[in-house]
Amino acid sequence: MLLADPETGEIKRFLVGPQESEVTGFAWSADRKTVFVAIQHPGEKGNSHYPDGGTAVPRSTILVSRAKTAARSAKQ
Incomplete structure (x- = not known):
């Protein structure tokens, strides 16, 4: 799974799923x-x-991943 920063266009690998799996259902908390x-x-x-x-x-x-630092607020 890749994540992109819409402000910079930078793309990074966020995670790799286990063998024979499908990575789905990506969602952020409020x-x-x-x-x-x-x-x-x-x-x-x-x-x-x-x-x-x-x-x-x-x-x-x-899988649940929580940030150690404050997240940037989403632009409205």
């Missing part, structure tokens, strides 16, 4: 300090055991 990302369909071909590892059955999850 204060723009927390982002939620869904990981769906990991290991459908049997090559992933996300998120528990080992021999666990793969399952979909929601």
Whole structure:
């Protein structure tokens, strides 16, 4: 998943999903300090055991990432 800064045009990698998964459902919290990302369909071909590892059955999850610094306010 890539993120772009609309002010500078800079693009950076935000995250890479596990094997055989689909990264979906990107959403910000109202204060723009927390982002939620869904990981769906990991290991459908049997090559992933996300998120528990080992021999666990793969399952979909929601990742949550919270900023350590204040987020920039969205332009209205």
